[in-house]
Amino acid sequence: MLSLALFVGIGHLVWDTELYRVLSTPTRLAPSFEYPFGTDTQGRDLLAVSIRGTPLTLRIGLIAGFVSIGLGTVAAFIAAYYRGWVDYGVRSVVDVGLAMPGLLILILVRINIGRELTVDEMGFALGMVGWVFPARTIRAQVLVMREAAYVELSRLSGTSGMGVIFKEMLPNLIPYITASLVGAVAGAILASIGLEAIGLGRFSDPTLGMTIFWNIQFSSIILGMWWWWLPPLVAIVIVFLGLFLISSGLDEWSNPRLRKRV
Template sequence: MADRLAGVRHLLPRMSAKFVVGLILVGAITLFGLIGPQFTVDPLDSSFKGLLPPGGEHPLGTTKLGYDVLAQLATGTRGSLYVGLLGGLVALVLAIGFGIMAGYFGDWLDEILTVFTNIMLVIPGLPLVMILAAYVQSAEGLGDFARSSTLVALILGITGWSGSAIVLRAQARSLRTREYVAAARVAGEKGLRIIAVEILPNLVPLIAAQLIWGVMAAVLGEAGLSYLGLGPTGSVTLGTMLNDAQTGQAVGAGAWWWFVPPGLLIALLGTGLSLVNFAIDEIVNPKLRAAPEAARQQRKATKAGKGVASGGSFA
């Protein structure tokens, strides 16, 4: 195993504090979303007393309508992660399709795909998503699907790929000129196979970073949409919880246990994903790894009285 990993070790993140903390945060929240709902009461059971503060049978209290907040939080986390993952994946597939194809094949295909990517890039994201969501959800013949989190994820995915596509295009353009790509062409490999077998594996860190970024954007996008009332009203997510809390005037009622937990969870998930992303960025750009190390050594030297900048006869 160690032997097999040797060649791809430079593609794996280093075990830095950032990476470990991020991984623990994301792992814990994912676990909570996956298995939490098994151990809580039905999140849509409104038979409890409304606005109970935390404690007793309801560790996180109840909402105005008498839902258990912990149960809603667990199911909401699952819902938000589903939207995030699906939205992120859709965005990634589109980004790979547009970015890497444009970067590798070049010429007129590049021109067309890049123009389209740039148009998507300059359209302001949230207004487009709002219009699209409002339009699709009011469309007839969709039934339950119109109010589902799957539809919201798809909308977030197809509006959020352009930034990643630009990054991947630039990298694919650079890899295209490598001699091993030319060697694969001389060997007789077809274009799409060269992309899949010779280029994509070397883009794994970058693609992982784009996926994490996409997941984060979709989670936050869903929260924003839900808060505006355009979210998946048919299911429970962290965003719909916040929307309920807002329409139920939780702040006015002093029911902090209603809006703080979902808000905190979104913030922690975003933090965790960002930290993992930073760790992956260090693989893509080794300079990020070297610079903090150099700064640390300089500080150490200054402390030990060997500094150049401060102390000494030149200061």
């Protein structure tokens, strides 16, 4: 992830990223000194596309991750702590949401809207669909923690429900919620790439998913244009490898048993 951050940061300083626009360069040029990543069939500098597009894909994942974890955490705490009809209502919504194919819902929403989804809209939509997954897992953690002695003592001392949640329970779940956030970001990035690869993104955005879409449309593999499809694939591998390492580190932080094994 650090390597990608340096690539994007330095790239914006030393390269003309406006060359990501269509017909900014000659077409179908192999990598050279003038165009290190080559150019595509649309006349775009693929180095500029990579510099511009990688942060956009990460932005989709971050927006979706924070929206889904935020909604899921709130729903989980309210359901698991207060129980009763509130818990039943939240569980029912979560069960329905888990049973419905989220990507199919997004495809139908995109078709009904009748226009391209912006990066922010894509991230928000993925977050609104994906919150049911963390809601279920975080609820299970809250149910266990709710019966802990220190939580019961806090309730007996007269602390309000919100006070118990924010002072006693939430701080102890921060490592788990953070790890869930990383997983949600990874899932959202994967989902966004899949949706954009079938043409449901905004055509003018040079995201990793839309780059793959244009590769498919113009048959870059058949044309032997390896420099077109290789950079987005490498970026995707680096993103998911980085998120996996971050998630593993968070697991070790939150789980003392893993730290002892290491």
